[in-house]
Amino acid sequence: MDLLFIVRTLARRGLLKPGSPNRVADQLNALRRWGFTLAGELRAAEARDPHRIAIIDEHRGPITYRQLMRRAQRLATAxxxxxxxxxxxRVGLMCRNHAGLVEAMVACSLLGADAVLVNTALSAPQLAAVAEQQQLRLLLHDREFAPTAAAAACERLDESSVEALLAETPQQRRHEVNRAGRTIVLTSGTTGAPKGARRPTPKGFGPLVSIIDRIPLHVGERILISAPLFHTWGYAALQLALAMRATVVLQRRFEPTATVQAVDTHGCTALFAVPVMLQRLVEAGAVPARPPRITAVSGSALPGGLATLFMNAWGDCLYNLYGSTEASWASIATPADLRRDHRTAGRPPHGTRIAILDPTGRPVARGEIGEIHVGNEMLFEGYTRGPGDPSAADLRGGLLGTGDLGHLDADGLLHVDGRADDMVVSGGENVFPRPLEELLAQLPQVREVAVVGVPDAQYGQRLAAYLVLHPGQTLDADEVREYVRHYLARFSVPRDVHFLPELPRTATGKVIPRLLHPM
Incomplete structure (x- = not known):
């Protein structure tokens, strides 16, 4: 990445503001030793601003960078x-968003251990499989997950046990190594068992600059991270926050009213969330007295029209990052991009390449649909199955296939048309669920919708629509089909229309197709 671009961006965001020579030296030395790991970023932030509030935990209150660092060191020692x-x-971490999870992640990094971030929604059998596959030595978990955690064939410590361990550990002792540990994020597992994807350690300021150039975070922001920290997006938000010496506000559960209250009470200037959370905020009519400058979302597609509805209520503050656990980021849509076209995934940030390729690996023409391939500094290092080197990532010319189909429009904006394995071949026609989902989401009675392909004896496959209606609203299958006939081709009209009380989703809002069942 161009050095001048890096310097200019760091200066614009306040990261090159002069400070005490000793503190600046300590900050740089921390990054030199530990790199851009969580431990390195926390050490650097503590060296520069030891008394700045690092985390506001809803139960423990404000915690300074120095206090956070010392707690993490004591936990590492213990x-x-x-x-x-x-x-x-390998240490598994099964926790909601709170300071203890951050301390545990940093402690693992200080010890050179690999932190495996476990989805809090896993069932006992799924957790047992993850613990075996990742060869966990220890599982740290919130008290509420004790029944599920019991399925893991490894030692387990809940919050109370961790606090007791810390109380027994002398403050002055430190147990650290020179090799920082890695972080392993589990894939969402919407189509099967979750896999471990090992995150790379940034090699410099490039990845940070790529994001803050497009999402204008400044030093000292107050950031409410509602996205789960165990997910790539929540974890990335934490990395950004520590790098920007921000104050992070954490809540264990998302609830629209509590979220708005936290923004107002703590003066949050940024909110990191997933799209389904924005949908809940819009439905609840929840708007802060002073909305944040930045609301950044990722993790799943924005439902049709949600971007416009949200910005009409909260202002033009919405940034939508398209990426994946494996590719990190591919593109970012700014508020201006989303006002131009609410369906767009935006443009690749500086230092990122995107190619739309056909099945033979050749670029398709502008406007044509192909598989999205991405290249950047933060492509994952491969899937893991226990300690040791991960399986190598499958690259094509330095680009990683996301598994999504998409196209570039005339203005160069990326549009995601759906998963490659979601494409339905019905009577010889290639049909994508996404346009039908977008159309059905515009019906005033519809709260949320999912469209998938199902087997068909005559046509091979056909579309099936699953709708959740707003309370008190009514709609029947024939009305839905007639509405679709007015706007889409006949092969896009769903023969099967099902009404559900809710859609099965992951913690980040992705619909789980295998769990869709008609009433």
Whole structure:
């Protein structure tokens, strides 16, 4: 990445503001030793602004960068001395958004251990499979997950046990190594068991600059992270926050009224969320007295029209990042992009390449649909199945296929048309569920919708629509089909129309197709 671009962006966002020479030196030394890991970013932030509030935890209150660093060091000492956690050991973390999870992630990094971020929605059998596959030595979990955690064939510590361990650990002892640990994020598992994807460590300021150039975060922001920290997007938000020496506000559960109250009470200037959370905020009519400058979302597609509805209520503050656990980011849509076309995924940030390729690997013409391929500094290192090197990522000319189909419009904006394995071949026609979902979402009676392909004896496959209606609203299948006939081709008209009380979703709002069942 161009050095001048990096310097200019860092200066624009306040990261090159002069400070105490000693503190600046300590900050740079921390990054030099630990790199751009969570431990390195936290050490650097503590060196520069030790008394700045790092986290506002809804139960523990405000925690400074120095306090957060010292708690993480003590936890590292305790886990290393009493549980044998060290380089290469895998530690599972099954926690909601709170300071204890951050401390545990940093402690693992300080010990050279790999932190495996576990989805809090996993069932006991799924957790047992993850623990075996990832060869977990230890599982740290919130108290509420004790029944599920019992399925993991490894040692387990809940919040109370961790606090007792910290109380027994002398403040002055430190148990650290020179090799920072890695972070493993589990894929969403919408079509099967979740897999572990090992996140790379940024090699410099390039990845940070790529994001803050397009999403205008400044040093010292107050950021409410509502997206789950165990997910790539929530984890990325935490990395950005530590790098920007921000104050992070955390709540264990998302609820629209509580979210708005947190924004107002703590003066949050940024909100990181997933699209389904915005939908709940719009439905609840929840708007802060002073909305944040930045609301950044990722993790799943924005439902039809939601971007416009949200910005009409909260102002033009919405940034939508399209990416995946494996590719990190591919493109970012700014408020201006979303006002131009609410369906767009935006443009690739600086240092990122996008190619739309056909099945033979050749670029398709502008406007044609192909598989989206991405290249950037943060492509995942491969899937993991226990300690050791991960399987290599499957690259094509340095680009990673996302598994999504999309196209570039005349203005160069990326549009995601759906998953490659979601495409339905009905009577020889290639049909994509996304346009039908977008159309049905515009019906005033419809709260949310999912469209999938199902087997058909005559045509091979056909579309099936699953709708959730707003309370008190009515709609029947024939009305839905007649509405679709007015706007789409006949092969897009769903023969099957089902009404559900809710759609099965992951913690980040992705619909789980295998769990869709008609009433």
């Amino acid at each position: 886990l290393g001395a009493t549980r044998g956690v060290g380089p290469g050991v």
